């Protein structure tokens with residue numbers, strides 16, 4: 001088939017599959033088939049960029065445009081802001097501007113933590129709301145935005161304009177929503193931003209209306225002849241009837257900026273909505289043209305990001321969790337507190353050393369924050385509250401099977417090494433069936449726990465003999481005929497999952513989804529991987545000693561080899577099928593990357609090579625087919641020259657990619 005035609009066809013098929021999945025909630029093709037098609041399209045688009053379709057689904061990986069909402073092309077791209085994380089970086093930002101223009105003022109605004117929205121008014125009447133999407137094309141969420149109580153549907157003056165702002169959820173609405181979800185046994189939203197973004201994507205606008213979203217408007221698109229500064233713009237927006245955040249201030253020096261940021265940092269803790277920084281913009285519009293833009297953001301503005309919020313609370317108890325590899329992790333049970341808008345009652349304590357180094361004791365008052373704003377972490381003890389709390393003593397037996405715990409030399413973690421530990425088995429089964437692994441979606445946490453308790457499931461292999469108990473299962477409470485059939489069908493389908501997913505599902509220590517894929521690409525089959533030595537494994541880019549050791553140890557255990565043999569007899573996929581159809585010069589070739597690349601990150605270059613059937617290795621040898629050398633390449637380049645391995649510059653690499 002003609003290439004262009006093939007690209008169009010794949011684009012349509014994948015878009016249709018996305019629609020069936022996201023909008024209709026009725027998948028029409030398997031995840032495997034979907035991945036194959038997507039990979040094939042990515043590959044063809046790399047080779048034939050001229051045929052890439054404007055609605056290509058590959059553009060939507062990140063910044064997804066769901067098909068249930070109409071797409072809206074923005075009149076002007078919706079850009080993002082650069083970030084600064086401390087005062088030194090802020091000074092540098094200021095110096096860059098001062099080099100271009102000597103005299104100007106800044107306007108500071110609170111950075112509201114929600115999602116950006118564009119609003120179009122015609123003759124003063126609200127017409128359309130669109131999300132940011134990928135910055136160029138967003139989603140039409142007009143019906144949902146109409147439900148925002150403070151948004152004016154008619155402006156004070158009958159003018160036509162586009163404005164932009166931030167939709168957010170207040171702490172109060174967020175907490176109420178999560179409490180309700182907890183009651184309904186639904187997954188909780190991690191923070192108000194996620195809750196707002198999830199809500200605006202609801203198809204039923206009556207749900208949106210109940211959730212009380214709110215908005216602040218901060219930008220007018222166009223109208224530069226009539227409005228000359230951001231300060232004027234904010235005043236005019238207010239005059240038109242928009243909700244404008246009252247916290248904005250004009251400043252002229254960096255010192256004033258610093259003071260203003262400190263004031264905002266105190267203020268924000270009292271606000272009923274989440275802010276994650278201060279936006280600093282050059283006030284005068286005429287100067288924006290002079291300072292300019294990068295492809296992603298304006299150079300005349302930046303966001304000063306606040307450090308993650310820390311809160312003091314009481315450590316009520318230390319409990320323990322067990323993972324699929326048997327590692328036992330201490331968990332802090334806290335007096336519930338609200339951090340960055342969400343309720344925190346548990347936090348990780350990592351391991352014994354972490355607790356001992358920080359001398360964390362049950363009954364202490366501890367400082368907690370959210371790392372990456374989602375996973376809470378205990379930072380330190382406030383010793384001024386310390387009374388008679390006793391030093392922490394690590395448990396010596398598994399809390400689930402009472403087998404003695406083992407701390408391996410050189411590791412901080414304690415392990416339950418009992419191969420029959422029920423808690424370990426349950427976690428292995430849950431992991432194996434999870435979405436990122438074998439995706440047996442009828443086999444969730446609750447079902448696994450129940451089938452394990454009743455003795456139907458003990459090890460992973462038992463999943464594939466479950467059909468022998470079909471009649472017993474149908475008699476279980478909550479397991480009607482249809483549910484059992486669905487479960488068995490999902491198990492049957494999972495046999496088709498690609499090899500790398502199976503590898504990930506086995507739960508080998510340190511082998512996450514990405515490492516599993518790398519291993520699959522390099523070894524192509526379970527049989528080959530089983531034979532790998534540590535020396536072979538560390539040759540692969542991104543595989544270090546620890547991972548290599550863990551893989552080798554896994555395959556040394558007879559019970560693991562038996563499990564794999566069993567899975568093989570049940571018909572699971574034990575070889576990696578490359579998802580490419582087009583032949584390419586990189587197929588089966590081994591690359592080593594060295595030096596600094598101009599146009600891609602290392603990860604991007606690696607992905608391109610792998611998408612075209614190649615591998616990336618960490619050291620140069622006779623087996624290396626190409627070395628891709630960026631600037632400042634050192635010893636690897638030298639070695640390649642010595643061995644006579646072909647060396648590609650970035651430009652040559654690019655030419656080869658395009659065939």
Ligand code: IVH
Pocket residue numbers: 078079080081082109110111112113114115116117165166218219279297298303
């Ligand atoms: S001005 C060119 N002002 O932060 C972008 N943005 O990373 C102009 N935001 O996408 C944005 N509060 O969603 C601006 N007072 C504020 C803001 C604000 C929140 C968000 C907005 C934007 C993101 C920037």
